[in-house]
Amino acid sequence: MMQDTTTVRVAPDEFVEFLVTGAAVKGEFHCSECGYGVTIVRALPVCPMCRGTSWERSAWSPFGKAPSLL
Secondary structure (H helix, E strand, O other): OOOOEEEEEEEOOEEEEEEEOOOEOOEEEEEOOOOOEEEEOOEOOOOOOOOOOEEEEOOOOOOOOOOOOO
C-alpha cells in the first residue's frame, strides 16, 4: 500500500524514496525536512516537530554493523 511515494535520483546508482503523510507503512522513518525519527506500524503522520509531510525510510539495519563471520 505504498502508493504515495516519490523517487529522487541522488547519484547514478543510488536513489532516495520519499513517502508522504498518510501512506500505510511499517518500520523506521525520518522526516525529510527536520530529521525527526518515528517507528510506525500504520499510516505516516504529519511530523510533530516541523509539520512536514515527507518521510524517508531509515537506513538503519540490525545487520548493518554486525561483525564479519568470515
